[in-house]
Amino acid sequence: MGGACSRKRVQQIDEDNLHRGFSGRYCKSGSSKWLGNSFSRSLSDVKQGIRESPSLMVLCTSKICEEISRYGSFSMMPRDISQLIFDELVYSQRLNNVILEAFRDCALQDLNLGEYPGFNDSWMDVIASQGSSLLTVDFTGSDVTDAGLSHLRDCKSLQALNFNYCDHISDQGLERITGFSKLTTLSFRRNNIITAQGMSALSGLVNLVRLDLERCPKIHGGLLHLKGLTKLESLNINCCNCITDADMKPLQGLANLKGLQISSSKVTDYGVTFLKALHNLQLLNMEGCPVTTACLESLSALGALLYLNLSRCNLTDDGCDKFSRLQNLKVLNLGFNEISDCILVYLKGVTNLESLNLDSCRIRDDGLVNLAGLNRLKCLELSDTEVGSSGLRHLSGLSNLGSLNLSFTIVTDGGLRKLSGLSSLKSLNLDARQITDTGLAALTSLTGLTHLDLFGARITDSGTKYLKCFKNLRSLEICGGWLTDAGVKNIKDLTSLTLLNLSQNSHLTDRSMEAVSGLTKLVSLNVSNSRVTSAGLKHLKSLKNLKSLTLESCKVTASDIKKLQSTDLPNLVNFRPE
Known part of the structure; x- marks a missing residue:
């Protein structure tokens, strides 16, 4: 019964977000959720008149959804078809607790019910009836409580659970998922209730690979319970201002950790010293942490590091020579720091760099000469710097550059002529009042542009x-x-x-x-x-x-x-x- 509904159930590290500076945002509103939802659009596309010939299965499924009130049960139907019908009902927001009853005992695998209106404990009995077939459930923004989770006790095959923005799940709810030994992905973003003590329930989830606790303000001390989760590869504790240096110590034994996000925490240079043992770490997000350039002494031991975000920290030129040791870096975000052209001198040897963010740093024209040899650079952020027209000549040889942000710089129309050879450029941001029609004329050779921002230009x-x-x-x-x-x-x-x-x-x-x-x-x-x-x-x-x-x-x-x-x-x- 396999292929019709098959898809990747859990996401790896999102490199697209990393290239944008690790800025992940989620708004708890129905409109934004449905604007970007991930469900299949095939049935809805049929209704909108898209000219591709729909398959017989799509047409039949669409017809069933239109006449859903006529059906009392889908339990005898092949699982792939039941899954398609369920997904379409969710996407079109026609599912309710009465219609849901028709899916009892259907052996569904994936229930993507995040932000779905009316999703509460009364639905849990039917959800639990999927039994050992159930692999993933998205509870995001629902009104499901700790008591509702008790229904899942027989769903022993669960691999991924998402409880983001679930305001009624507490430590007791955590206790009710302790038996799911096959769980690989667990998310509790923006939970104000779970505590460090409740996190002891996570210690038995020995197959956990991805754990997301972003914006959980009461988990200080709880990372101690992760010490035995040796398969853990990704840990997100962004925006947990309760996290301190002491919370970093239990992490040093997580040898398989590849992604660690601790932005806006209280971790200092001392806390970073505990991370030196994470030799497989590829992603480290410390945006807004009170670290200084001294932390680079510890970070230089991380030979596998590919993505590093030190935006909005306390970095200065003093000690920035240690950036030259991070030879494998692909993405580096240094925006909003008190660093100057000195940093570019030490980055010119980091030849694997593909994305560099220097937003609001003290970068001038002369410093850009050090970028000339970074031939793999695809994304360059120079917004709100002191870069002018003269410095753009140093970018002319960056043949792979696909995205360039020059907003709020002092670049003028004359300088834009120096970009005419950047044939790979797809995205260009020129939000600056001094750019006029003449500057736009100078860009006409960049026929591959897909994004052009002239917001404040004249x-x-x-x-x-x-x-x-x-x-x-x-x-x-x-x-x-x-x-x-x-x-x-x-x-x-x-x-x-x-x-x-x-x-x-x-x-x-x-x-x-x-x-x-x-x-x-x-x-x-x-x-x-x-x-x-x-x-x-x-x-x-x-x-x-x-x-x-x-x-x-x-x-x-x-x-x-x-x-x-x-x-x-x-x-x-x-x-x-x-």
Whole structure:
């Protein structure tokens, strides 16, 4: 029965997030959850008229979901089909406690019920009826309590449990999962109840590979109970301000640990000394910790280290020579530290670097010469530095550079000509008032750009004619206030756009809405602070993929948008005003 619903049940370290600086955010709201949910979209895509020929199974499953009230039980149906029906009902938010009863004893494997309305203890009996077939359950944001977890006692094959944002799970709930010896993934993000004492229940989960305790403020001292979890590879205790140096000592025996996240904790240079024994550590996130450059003495012993985040720490130039020992680093985030060009001298030998974040550091033009030899560099963040046009000549040889952020620098139009040879560049951020039409003209050779941020740049209607050179753009932001409807006409042919931000352009009218009506791939549109009115909304009816629409400070009301949503834009889940 296997393949139709097969998928990876547990995620490895998310390198995409690492390249963005380890910034993982989660908002406990229905709209944001469903905007980015991970369930299969195949059935819903069929309903939206996507032209791929649907399979017979998809058509039948869709029909069953439409007539779900006619079915009393799916227990005799093949598991793969029952799983498809269940997933579609969850995605379309048609599942309730009455319909759920039809899935009793169906041997389902994966119940992705995170943030699902009405999910509470009354559902647990049916969930538990899946028995030894049940492998993963996502309880995120539910009202399930400690008592509800007692129903799971016979689900001995469970491999992954997610209790993020579950406000009713306490130490007693932890005790009720102690018997799940096959559990490899466990997450309790943002739990204000579980304590260090309750964490003793984790000591028996000897097969645990991934543990997430982000934003759990009462676990100080509880990491002692992890000492025997020798298979643990990933531990996330970000934003636990109760964590101190003493909590690092029990970790030194976790020889298989590959990922450790302790951002915004109270760990100092002394606490980092306990990490020297973690020779397999590949990822270390210490953003916002009170460490200094002295911690590099300990970190230099971590020969496998690939990803290091020291953003918002207390780093200075003193001692930064030790960065040269971290030869295998691929991703390094040093943003918002009191470091200068000195750091670049020692990084020029770290030739494996693929991503470097120097946001808000004291970096100047002359220091960039040390980046010239970093040929593997793919992502460079120089936002809010003292870099100007002269320094950009040192970047011209970075043939693999795919993402460059020069926002809030002193780069001018003339300097942008030095970027013309960066043929691999996909993403460019130029949020700066001194950039004008002339600078945009200098970039027209960068035809591979997919993301262009000109948020505060002074781009006029005349300058928008250069946008026609960027046929691959998927994201465009021009918010300097200089555009009129005439300029938006030059955007209408960028048919690959999924995100368009034209906010702050106060002269735009309903005619601009007509101009973008052909951009049918748009998922997000922002035309705030313009002259758009409710009458202009009719032009958006063709944007069937639109999920986010922002028209704040326009002559448009929430009821106007809701009417458009109900009649023509069923996928719209986030809109302003609301």
